[in-house]
Amino acid sequence: MDVMHNFELYQPGSVADAQAVLKDNPDAWIIAGGKDSLDWFKDRVKQPPALVDISGIAELHGITAQEDGGLWIGATTTLTEVAEDAAVREKFPMLAKAAGLVASPQIRNLATLGGNVAQDTRCVYYRDGFPCYRAGGNTCYANTPTAMNREHTMYEASRCVAVTPSDTAPALVALEAVMVIQRGSRQVEVPASEFFIGPEIDITRMTVLERGDILLGVKVPGKWAGSRQYFEKAADRNVWDFALVNVAMAARTEGGKITAASMVCGGVQCTPRRMSDVESLIVGEAPGAELEGLVKRVAARGARPLNFNHFKVPLMQNLAARAVRSLAV
Amino acid sequence: MDGIGPFDPTVGYPSGPAIKEIGPEGRHIPLWKPLHMSRRAFLRGVVCSGTVIAGSAYLFSTASPARADARAVERMISLTVNGRTHTVDVPPNETLAFTIRYRLGLTGTKVGCNHAECGACTVMADGVTVYSCSTLTHRVRSKEIVTVEGIAAPDGTLHPVQQAFIEELAPQCGFCTPGQVVSAVALLNKNPRPTVDEARHALSGNLCRCGAYDHYLRGVMKAAERV
Numbered sequence: 120m121d122v123m124h125n126f127e128l129y130q131p132g133s134v135a136d137a138q139a140v141l142k143d144n145p146d147a148w149i150i151a152g153g154k155d156s157l158d159w160f161k162d163r164v165k166q167p168p169a170l171v172d173i174s175g176i177a178e179l180h181g182i183t184a185q186e187d188g189g190l191w192i193g194a195t196t197t198l199t200e201v202a203e204d205a206a207v208r209e210k211f212p213m214l215a216k217a218a219g220l221v222a223s224p225q226i227r228n229l230a231t232l233g234g235n236v237a238q239d240t241r242c243v244y245y246r247d248g249f250p251c252y253r254a255g256g257n258t259c260y261a262n263t264p265t266a267m268n269r270e271h272t273m274y275e276a277s278r279c280v281a282v283t284p285s286d287t288a289p290a291l292v293a294l295e296a297v298m299v300i301q302r303g304s305r306q307v308e309v310p311a312s313e314f315f316i317g318p319e320i321d322i323t324r325m326t327v328l329e330r331g332d333i334l335l336g337v338k339v340p341g342k343w344a345g346s347r348q349y350f351e352k353a354a355d356r357n358v359w360d361f362a363l364v365n366v367a368m369a370a371r372t373e374g375g376k377i378t379a380a381s382m383v384c385g386g387v388q389c390t391p392r393r394m395s396d397v398e399s400l401i402v403g404e405a406p407g408a409e410l411e412g413l414v415k416r417v418a419a420r421g422a423r424p425l426n427f428n429h430f431k432v433p434l435m436q437n438l439a440a441r442a443v444r445s446l447a448v
Numbered sequence: 449m450d451g452i453g454p455f456d457p458t459v460g461y462p463s464g465p466a467i468k469e470i471g472p473e474g475r476h477i478p479l480w481k482p483l484h485m486s487r488r489a490f491l492r493g494v495v496c497s498g499t500v501i502a503g504s505a506y507l508f509s510t511a512s513p514a515r516a517d518a519r520a521v522e523r524m525i526s527l528t529v530n531g532r533t534h535t536v537d538v539p540p541n542e543t544l545a546f547t548i549r550y551r552l553g554l555t556g557t558k559v560g561c562n563h564a565e566c567g568a569c570t571v572m573a574d575g576v577t578v579y580s581c582s583t584l585t586h587r588v589r590s591k592e593i594v595t596v597e598g599i600a601a602p603d604g605t606l607h608p609v610q611q612a613f614i615e616e617l618a619p620q621c622g623f624c625t626p627g628q629v630v631s632a633v634a635l636l637n638k639n640p641r642p643t644v645d646e647a648r649h650a651l652s653g654n655l656c657r658c659g660a661y662d663h664y665l666r667g668v669m670k671a672a673e674r675v
């Protein structure tokens with residue numbers, strides 16, 4: 120069995136206690152469900168000397184209604200809880216669906232929403248410990264003539280060609296959620312669209328979270344509550360596998376026409392990619408075969424596939440068209 | 449190199465890679481860089497450094513480092529498994545699968561992949577299924593753990609799921625069976641009358657390399673009629 124390195128484990132009962140431990144141990148690693156972290160440790164690619172298990176902090180857990188008709192979802196709320204919660208299903212069905220499509224039932228039972236958005240990328244070279252750009256080296260092993268890069272990016276590559284692996288991230292960006300972060304004594308609110316960062320901003324991390332930061336939870340505003348929503352994930356297998364491409368859409372229709380739309384695509388870029396071209400195309404139009412044809416033409420505009428991921432272009436186009444089709448009925 | 453042929457102990461073979469390139473200042477330029485320490489290299493590293501550490505001692509991490517910080521977790525914990533509370537010495541880096549199998553001797557729980565990708569290690573924690581291979585024991589120490597050994601009645605009567613799996617010839621090699629049993633029982637505890645789709649969904653985190661999925665599914669549906 121792959122045995123993990125030795126580490127000190129802390130199980131604080133409050134955010135303040137967790138912060139105190141994080142302050143005393145600058146190299147400490149936060150662990151919530153551990154479903155991303157333990158793989159790193161078993162493979163011995165990352166060996167932090169101390170772990171801070173935040174799953175016992177009551178204030179980080181649970182789903183509560185907000186005044187604006189939205190929801191507050193604590194960072195350590197499990198994906199199963201998000202997927203099965205009555206309020207989430209009623210107001211934000213695509214978030215429930217996205218959470219319910221992550222990995223497998225047993226993983227969702229422990230994995231947290233906070234961990235899902237904060238997880239690291241799944242580029243196999245990086246995960247296997249290759250000294251690539253993201254790991255502090257000076258090569259990208261996934262972007263060479265023979266590299267296996269069918270899971271990798273089509274947009275905004277900057278040295279690194281890894282993609283965002285999360286299924287809930289596109290849903291949260293489409294719903295215009297706000298991430299609430301405890302940084303020192305301050306609470307910082309970051310829109311989901313700015314929470315995820317690409318390699319051109321910082322190649323060593325996927326989000327704005329810095330060492331010592333604790334994600335408290337996610338505020339999903341009432342803006343899209345009860346709207347028409349769609350989430351679809353295309354993966355090799357229905358269970359365990361990460362999305363090759365996933366699409367999340369929230370929209371409103373009136374009199375057969377689309378009046379507002381927010382569409383975001385995952386798995387094609389280092390951050391969830393807003394499909395602005397599709398959004399501006401469909402607003403004011405009536406869903407139908409003609410619109411779907413146009414959507415397919417703009418959905419993957421500007422894509423620059425690598426050697427083995429050209430299939431993502433039609434995948435993206437078709438997923439966008441299917442999302443629009445869901446508004447027809 | 450003249451070293452072709454059987455190994456000759458009297459020859460002083462050069463160590464390391466045969467081809468060496470000499471840099472401008474006569475320095476050796478390595479042709480490759482180790483990617484990272486593999487587990488094997490680590491094991492060898494430990495043994496060669498002369499540290500007295502047997503394989504099992506390495507696995508069990510018995511040499512506890514001096515506790516630097518009193519806020520960190522204690523190793524001695526009580527763990528409730530199948531209704532019995534055990535006092536066990538669990539280092540922080542130990543997974544639940546490891547504790548169950550090697551400290552409590554409950555080897556019904558299998559470890560297939562050890563990476564949360566197969567389901568052989570499925571156990572219940574407070575009635576919810578989890579992969580014990582990818583869960584720190586300390587993370588669930590306050591929860592009630594149920595393994596496959598805790599499914600049958602104390603007098604040995606099989607649970608309807610176990611009985612139905614036998615009748616439907618579900619296990620082929622049987623390696624995934626403990627996990628399938630636990631997932632199926634957890635489903636029926638929560639939802640005694642599942643639809644086929646609900647049952648399929650509940651068992652979707654359990655891989656069966658023998659491909660006996662339909663047999664397991666029929667077993668769950670049969671058991672649902674009896675619970």
Ligand SMILES: Cc1cc2nc3c(=O)[nH]c(=O)nc-3n(C[C@H](O)[C@H](O)[C@H](O)COP(=O)(O)OP(=O)(O)OC[C@H]3O[C@@H](n4cnc5c(N)ncnc54)[C@H](O)[C@@H]3O)c2cc1C
Nearest residue numbers: 149151152153154155156222230231234235237285286334
């Ligand atoms: C076999 C397998 C298949 C998977 N398939 C999918 C999939 O299909 N889709 C998908 O989206 N994911 C998938 N995942 C990834 C996994 O589901 C997510 O990574 C999971 O949601 C992580 O949650 P966690 O709580 O277990 O994370 P952890 O491992 O506990 O944490 C992940 C990271 O987030 C940080 N973190 C966690 N919580 C906080 C917080 N509150 N504040 C600051 N930092 C924090 C941790 O420091 C760590 O770096 C898969 C994982 C495995 C092992």
Ligand code: FES
Nearest residue numbers: 560561562567581
């Ligand atoms: S051994 Fe735990 S999931 Fe495979």
Ligand code: FES
Nearest residue numbers: 620621656657658
């Ligand atoms: S019976 Fe052999 S793995 Fe399922």
